[in-house]
Amino acid sequence: MLQLPSGADEIVEQMINEGRIVFLTGNPGDGKTFIIRKEKQKRPDLYTISDLNSVADEQMDGEIKQLLSCYHNHQPCIIAANEYPLLTLLRKLAAIAPDFHKELLGVKQNTIILNYPTVQLGRICVVDLNDRNLLDKERSIVKLTVDKFAMLLKDSLGSNAHLDYNIRALSDSLVLQQYIRIFSLISLTGEHYAIRDILGTIAYTFTACTLDEINSGASFYYDAIFSGDNELMRVASSFDPIRLSKPSLDEMLWNGELLDGWRLGIPKKWPHEIEAEVEQAVDLFKSIKRKFYFENELSKDLDDLQPVDYSECEKILISINSKNKEVKRRLIRSMNKLFLSSDMDNERLRVWTTHGFDLSRESGAAVSTRYIDGSDLELIFPEPVKWLSKLEYTPSYIVLRNKRSTHRNAGLQIDLDMLKALIAIEKGYPVALLSTQYEQKLNQFLHGLCSAGLAKDYSSGEVLLSNRREGTSKRIIIEDDKYELSLGGVL
Numbered sequence: 001m002l003q004l005p006s007g008a009d010e011i012v013e014q015m016i017n018e019g020r021i022v023f024l025t026g027n028p029g030d031g032k033t034f035i036i037r038k039e040k041q042k043r044p045d046l047y048t049i050s051d052l053n054s055v056a057d058e059q060m061d062g063e064i065k066q067l068l069s070c071y072h073n074h075q076p077c078i079i080a081a082n083e084y085p086l087l088t089l090l091r092k093l094a095a096i097a098p099d100f101h102k103e104l105l106g107v108k109q110n111t112i113i114l115n116y117p118t119v120q121l122g123r124i125c126v127v128d129l130n131d132r133n134l135l136d137k138e139r140s141i142v143k144l145t146v147d148k149f150a151m152l153l154k155d156s157l158g159s160n161a162h163l164d165y166n167i168r169a170l171s172d173s174l175v176l177q178q179y180i181r182i183f184s185l186i187s188l189t190g191e192h193y194a195i196r197d198i199l200g201t202i203a204y205t206f207t208a209c210t211l212d213e214i215n216s217g218a219s220f221y222y223d224a225i226f227s228g229d230n231e232l233m234r235v236a237s238s239f240d241p242i243r244l245s246k247p248s249l250d251e252m253l254w255n256g257e258l259l260d261g262w263r264l265g266i267p268k269k270w271p272h273e274i275e276a277e278v279e280q281a282v283d284l285f286k287s288i289k290r291k292f293y294f295e296n297e298l299s300k301d302l303d304d305l306q307p308v309d310y311s312e313c314e315k316i317l318i319s320i321n322s323k324n325k326e327v328k329r330r331l332i333r334s335m336n337k338l339f340l341s342s343d344m345d346n347e348r349l350r351v352w353t354t355h356g357f358d359l360s361r362e363s364g365a366a367v368s369t370r371y372i373d374g375s376d377l378e379l380i381f382p383e384p385v386k387w388l389s390k391l392e393y394t395p396s397y398i399v400l401r402n403k404r405s406t407h408r409n410a411g412l413q414i415d416l417d418m419l420k421a422l423i424a425i426e427k428g429y430p431v432a433l434l435s436t437q438y439e440q441k442l443n444q445f446l447h448g449l450c451s452a453g454l455a456k457d458y459s460s461g462e463v464l465l466s467n468r469r470e471g472t473s474k475r476i477i478i479e480d481d482k483y484e485l486s487l488g489g490v491l
Helices: 007-017 032-040 056-073 083-096 098-108 142-156 161-169 173-187 195-210 231-239 247-255 278-295 308-319 324-340 418-426 435-451
Strands: 021-027 046-047 077-081 125-130 348-355 365-373 377-380 397-402 414-415 453-459 462-467 472-480 482-485
Touching: 007 021, 007 032, 007 125, 021 032, 021 083, 032 046, 032 077, 032 482, 046 056, 046 365, 056 077, 056 083, 056 161, 077 083, 083 098, 098 125, 142 161, 142 173, 142 195, 142 348, 161 195, 173 278, 173 308, 195 231, 308 324, 308 418, 324 397, 324 418, 348 435, 365 435, 377 472, 397 418, 414 418, 414 435, 418 435, 435 472
Parallel strands: 021 077, 021 125, 046 077
Antiparallel strands: 348 365, 365 453, 365 462, 377 397, 397 414, 462 472, 472 482
16 A cells, blocks of 8 residues: 555665576564565466465475576576575585576675676676665655655544544654654664564554553654654654753743744743642653654754764764765864874874873873875775665665775774764764774774874974873974974964
């Protein structure tokens, strides 16, 4: 009934039209069966296995025989498989069809790549739905899904006042913008969410109010999205507006003093009116604060309090292709600040040696005599191979590496956690409160660059001495066997 198109549907259809064997992988609820049904309607004679896991052992040899027949006779087919059944099939194919096994394994390992693929697409392709991200704001299916649900629910208008309100609200541009924003933040947790969970969350947002027994306060969409129990809604609760605090705003919402900017009507009751029942007043306050976040034109003041590292991380991952150099400079500056909070250099990545006598404490002193020129480094990121370019994909990590490196795995892998930490450092977050793993990881990377001959000495025999605890440094310039200590404090 929903018929939600995605890039994966187009890719599978194209591969089938080109006569290829398609292995469709992904978690339960990711839409594999739905895609197969669509293709089967167009090609009733298409050979398919809708769930490899359901094939009994005594039937497996027959299915493999049929699969190999399609392979050798250039006939298309679709095999849907979760990870474990696919690995089991690979082991069987290794013994009876080594050419098929080699091609399938090569393609499977080269769907998401750094720079260039190592194999060319032949008769077999793999479309892994675990790799797609349907929630970030550039490729989100949330708006399309909301529109579809609203259309399907039109016949129910008039049967439930809260449902009527939810349908009307989720057609408002501001509400929809804020609603998509929550899903976009969820996408940056690094977890993959099956399309079943996405549809379930949106459906519950609309229709929780129609259940005979609902959670307290889940009648309206702005409460329901944070009250459900699937994994996506549990994560959504991390971005619940009630976690965001602006004292002056909270006071006005409690006392009923904020009367401007409401898109769908002012709250009918305010928490201060029921202070005798404290718990009930608090529940009402939470509901009004959520309503404000989604429906009030002044909600940007609250939205700006969402975790900065998530918001900035989202900007970086979405713009990394078009703003690669700018992102690289930001990361270099943050890495320098990881060792010295006052360092603002974004063109040179400093090589620091830390000194400490008490290993139980953070090293307070560091010395730098060399640096890595930023122009010798490149920032790359994993992305789908060309034939998978329509897949909705957001990188889950980026890599800073030596431009001249020929080793495909060499470099500093910056995952989402490390990227958020570097963004936090850039914004002034105290390094001492972060895990030491980031400093250790960066040190290993720097030593590797030095071993590769990329390190350069500062001009004029310059040596930097830093006091990391105070965020200050001094320069020593050594020339003609004489040295001069600079009088300046912070670099």
